Amino acid sequence: MRDVAAYLVLVFGLSVIWYVPIINGHGLSQGFGYVAALMWSPAIAAVATQLIFRRTVSGLGWQWPSLRWIGFGYFLPIAYSIVAYGSVWLTGFGKLDLANAPPKMTVFVGLGTLVSLATATGEEIGWRGFLVPALARRLSFAQVGFVSGLIWAVWHLPLVVFSDYNAGTPVWYGVLCFTIGVVAMSFFMAWLRLRARSFWPTAFLHASHNLYVQGFFDRVTVDTGVTRWLTGEFGAVFVAAVVLTALVVATRRRDPEIR
Numbered sequence: 001m002r003d004v005a006a007y008l009v010l011v012f013g014l015s016v017i018w019y020v021p022i023i024n025g026h027g028l029s030q031g032f033g034y035v036a037a038l039m040w041s042p043a044i045a046a047v048a049t050q051l052i053f054r055r056t057v058s059g060l061g062w063q064w065p066s067l068r069w070i071g072f073g074y075f076l077p078i079a080y081s082i083v084a085y086g087s088v089w090l091t092g093f094g095k096l097d098l099a100n101a102p103p104k105m106t107v108f109v110g111l112g113t114l115v116s117l118a119t120a121t122g123e124e125i126g127w128r129g130f131l132v133p134a135l136a137r138r139l140s141f142a143q144v145g146f147v148s149g150l151i152w153a154v155w156h157l158p159l160v161v162f163s164d165y166n167a168g169t170p171v172w173y174g175v176l177c178f179t180i181g182v183v184a185m186s187f188f189m190a191w192l193r194l195r196a197r198s199f200w201p202t203a204f205l206h207a208s209h210n211l212y213v214q215g216f217f218d219r220v221t222v223d224t225g226v227t228r229w230l231t232g233e234f235g236a237v238f239v240a241a242v243v244l245t246a247l248v249v250a251t252r253r254r255d256p257e258i259r
Contacts (some may be wrong), residue, residue, distance in 0.1 A: 042126020073205035149186025
């Protein structure tokens with residue numbers, strides 16, 4: 001596990017460089033450049049670790065997979081978001097207002113996907129490109145999903161606790177919901193990475209999740225008092241939908257062959 005330990009030292013060491021300006025006044029909404037640099041820290045750490053321990057970067061899953069895996073990754077977040085937000089709208093715990101939707105949906109989907117993919121890919125080269133296969137060589141699939149998810153969640157927590165990456169609920173609640181959701185996501189993202197033998201499907205999944213959850217569903221949902229406790233990455237109903245998705249994948253999956 002020396003390579004995993006080295007990777008974690010590198011990725012958290014690099015990330016501190018960007019945590020500081022984000023937390024000290026800029027915030028996620030004001031410091032996009034810092035956030036983009038932070039999201040590429042896992043990729044830089046992964047490439048460096050591969051070169052140190054294996055003298056090659058060919059094992060990170062660069063190859064382009066079948067389009068069915070790309071499509072699966074891209075549309076899965078839309079599916080679980082519809083379940084989560086739809087439940088909140090139908091029960092009256094949140095209100096749908098399409099007047100708040102992006103004005104040009106074709107631009108939002110096309111350009112938004114490219115921009116979101118440009119940042120999400122940095123994380124996925126690291127977390128799924130390097131970390132998941134490295135763990136899979138030593139651990140069971142369940143352990144890979146849990147360990148990689150917990151590390152991924154902890155990496156986000158400085159922004160959740162000390163910056164504006166939250167929904168405005170108490171910190172303990174946001175941390176709890178976010179951690180459960182990220183760990184759950186990590187199970188089907190690890191499965192997808194290993195089945196497709198590529199990080200690209202999870203990059204599209206990650207990009208789609210960020211784009212549609214934060215850029216569409218959150219925008220068209222009007223808070224009726226308790227909505228922020230239920231929707232988004234820090235809400236209980238949304239997290240429940242993600243956990244349900246992970247359970248479906250876990251019960252119906254065919255274990256990927258580890259090479």
